[in-house]
Amino acid sequence: MDAACLAKARDFAMSGGGSGMVIRQGRCVMTWGDQQQRYDLKSSTKAIGVTAVGLALADGKFASLHDRARMYHPQLGAEPAGLSRQWLDKITLFHLATQTAGFDKAGGYTELLFEPGTQWSYSDGGPNWLAECVTLVYGRDLDELMFERVFGPIGIGRQDLTWRANSYREKQINGVMRREFGSGISANVGAMARIGYLYLRGGRWGRQQIIPSWFVDAARVTPKEVRGLKVVRPESYFNASEHYGLLWWNNSDGQMAGVPRDAYWSWGLYDSLIVVIPSLDIVAARAGKSLNKGRDSAYSAIEPFIGPIVQSVVLGQRGWTPYPRSQAIKEARWAATGSIVRKAEGADNWPMTWGDDDWLYTAYGDGWGFEPKVDKKLSLGLCRVSGDGADFAGENIRSETGERLGQGAAGVKASGMLMVDGVLYMLARNAGNSQVAWSRDRGKTWTWSDWRFEESFGAPTFLNFGKNYAGARDGYVYVYSHDSDSAYTPADRMVMARVEKDRITERVAYEFFKGLDADGRPLWTADVRDRGAVLVNPGRCYRNSVSFNAGLRRYLWCQTLYAKEDARLEGGIAIFDAAELWGPWTTVYYNETWDVGPGESSCLPTKWMSRDGQKCYLVFSGQDCFSVRAVEFE
Numbered sequence: 001m002d003a004a005c006l007a008k009a010r011d012f013a014m015s016g017g018g019s020g021m022v023i024r025q026g027r028c029v030m031t032w033g034d035q036q037q038r039y040d041l042k043s044s045t046k047a048i049g050v051t052a053v054g055l056a057l058a059d060g061k062f063a064s065l066h067d068r069a070r071m072y073h074p075q076l077g078a079e080p081a082g083l084s085r086q087w088l089d090k091i092t093l094f095h096l097a098t099q100t101a102g103f104d105k106a107g108g109y110t111e112l113l114f115e116p117g118t119q120w121s122y123s124d125g126g127p128n129w130l131a132e133c134v135t136l137v138y139g140r141d142l143d144e145l146m147f148e149r150v151f152g153p154i155g156i157g158r159q160d161l162t163w164r165a166n167s168y169r170e171k172q173i174n175g176v177m178r179r180e181f182g183s184g185i186s187a188n189v190g191a192m193a194r195i196g197y198l199y200l201r202g203g204r205w206g207r208q209q210i211i212p213s214w215f216v217d218a219a220r221v222t223p224k225e226v227r228g229l230k231v232v233r234p235e236s237y238f239n240a241s242e243h244y245g246l247l248w249w250n251n252s253d254g255q256m257a258g259v260p261r262d263a264y265w266s267w268g269l270y271d272s273l274i275v276v277i278p279s280l281d282i283v284a285a286r287a288g289k290s291l292n293k294g295r296d297s298a299y300s301a302i303e304p305f306i307g308p309i310v311q312s313v314v315l316g317q318r319g320w321t322p323y324p325r326s327q328a329i330k331e332a333r334w335a336a337t338g339s340i341v342r343k344a345e346g347a348d349n350w351p352m353t354w355g356d357d358d359w360l361y362t363a364y365g366d367g368w369g370f371e372p373k374v375d376k377k378l379s380l381g382l383c384r385v386s387g388d389g390a391d392f393a394g395e396n397i398r399s400e401t402g403e404r405l406g407q408g409a410a411g412v413k414a415s416g417m418l419m420v421d422g423v424l425y426m427l428a429r430n431a432g433n434s435q436v437a438w439s440r441d442r443g444k445t446w447t448w449s450d451w452r453f454e455e456s457f458g459a460p461t462f463l464n465f466g467k468n469y470a471g472a473r474d475g476y477v478y479v480y481s482h483d484s485d486s487a488y489t490p491a492d493r494m495v496m497a498r499v500e501k502d503r504i505t506e507r508v509a510y511e512f513f514k515g516l517d518a519d520g521r522p523l524w525t526a527d528v529r530d531r532g533a534v535l536v537n538p539g540r541c542y543r544n545s546v547s548f549n550a551g552l553r554r555y556l557w558c559q560t561l562y563a564k565e566d567a568r569l570e571g572g573i574a575i576f577d578a579a580e581l582w583g584p585w586t587t588v589y590y591n592e593t594w595d596v597g598p599g600e601s602s603c604l605p606t607k608w609m610s611r612d613g614q615k616c617y618l619v620f621s622g623q624d625c626f627s628v629r630a631v632e633f634e
Contacts, residue, residue: 018288214515
């Protein structure tokens with residue numbers, strides 16, 4: 001880390017006095033001020049307090065963040081003056097944790113300003129109701145609970161952190177001390193940094209999983225249900241709904257141009273900050289007097305602190321990546337751009353699967369397919385491909401029941417293909433979100449589901465194993481997508497679902513990945529609202545494909561890095577790998593500006609992988625063609 005940049009961050013922080021600490025890769029690299037002094041953290045209490053919600057979810061005290069809050073707190077919203085009870089029954093724990101419940105700013109008893117989930121309004125009262133929900137389900141003082149379950153295990157003592165009694169409501173609730181999430185914690189910067197480090201490590205401290213990793217992943221990004229909501233008092237809170245998670249602020253919308261999008265932080269009055277930057281392995285804590293003279297949520301007020309810390313990291317020649325470099329695959333070497341073979345000019349998409357008859361089955365969008373081309377431009381056309389990556393030929397499959405018309409977003413297009421036990425399945429996007437279709441005669445006739453994915457899964461793709469799904473790890477089929485209802489809107493995270501392979505056509509059979517338990521085993525839920533992240537890369541999650549490389553025994557996940565310009569001609573591409581299909585993921589290749597236009601989709605067909613897995617061929621839609629480029633993994 002560059003000492004001059006760190007000094008710049010420290011000097012800006014000290015313009016408001018106080019203390020601070022910067023940690024990278026588990027080591028303290030800089031401190032300033034009195035490390036023992038406790039500071040009133042104000043609204044940083046929100047981010048610290050919400051950790052208790054993670055405990056309640058892990059312990060089963062809360063079934064879901066989408067539960068109605070009054071299930072756990074029947075008196076939620078009520079007080080002696082008898083405020084309006086309109087909309088109270090609609091408030092969920094999620095609304096309380098995202099500032100979308102509708103409560104006004106004050107920490108006591110306030111009216112609801114709007115119907116829950118329809119706007120964003122910064123509030124102390126909403127988080128305080130959430131604190132009471134946690135208090136009631138445990139029947140315990142949150143101060144005692146957190147010292148027992150979180151603060152104590154991560155090395156925070158009573159001399160490091162205190163939590164005052166409630167300043168806005170009665171001191172007790174049901175005979176238990178009533179704490180706040182809106183404010184109330186005082187701590188030294190060492191305690192703040194330990195909390196940040198707990199989040200940096202996905203809720204794990206040493207060998208102990210303190211809070212669920214999936215909860216941390218949910219807290220650090222902006223839920224799609226929140227993004228874009230109208231902000232109450234925009235003169236103070238600007239576009240806060242674009243970069244606010246579960247009581248944590250974040251940079252997922254790139255508001256701070258020079259700061260990684262995965263950065264997130266607590267933020268309290270007087271600019272108490274716990275900054276977490278996973279991609280750079282950094283935690284920084286600062287407390288003291290105000291740096292933000294306007295006392296608003298403009299990031300310009302704190303960017304002079306966070307920005308230089310980011311700049312202090314001397315990045316290697318291989319550049320920044322959202323996940324650590326792969327230790328299993330050291331390098332991806334692409335064949336020269338002049339070796340790229342392009343066919344089926346004027347068509348894109350190209351999801352692929354290896355059929356039982358040894359053909360590769362695929363589909364194109366907005367084009368005419370392979371030569372001889374079809375007579376009418378199709379939004380969705382079908383093809384099959386023979387040969388290997390070095391010498392292949394494609395031919396069109398005509399299907400009255402499979403083909404679709406329409407241009408761009410107005411036309412249904414394939415985003416995933418899979419053959420299982422001789423049945424060809426297709427995932428189609430732009431179909432009122434996405435839809436499943438299947439063919440029992442290798443693409444000639446198709447049946448379409450009478451249901452759709454209505455939430456998220458806007459551009460889903462199937463995980464592909466070998467020929468006719470040979471080599472699958474179990475009896476399930478797995479589906480991945482960026483977490484968006486639209487195929488055209490990048491997201492902060494990727495999500496995943498599974499379904500028994502003989503029930504792909506049944507919506508009720510799908511389960512959604514929630515996260516990993518303390519032993520690294522996947523958790524599944526039938527409720528799509530409780531889906532968790534299988535990969536997080538704020539603002540960069542887009543079209544994708546996943547293939548199992550049998551030779552390397554690794555799952556390879558190809559992702560298009562969305563470019564604002566025409567992806568046919570320029571943009572980025574990423575390949576992540578993992579030993580398990582839910583991660584943890586590491587980076588094989590990551591380049592925001594690939595040396596050729598990547599198009600909007602890409603895949604690594606399992607048929608075109610060498611026996612040892614080291615030589616593969618990438619099929620991508622650059623220049624609106626069936627484009628093929630060799631890649632060698634070392």
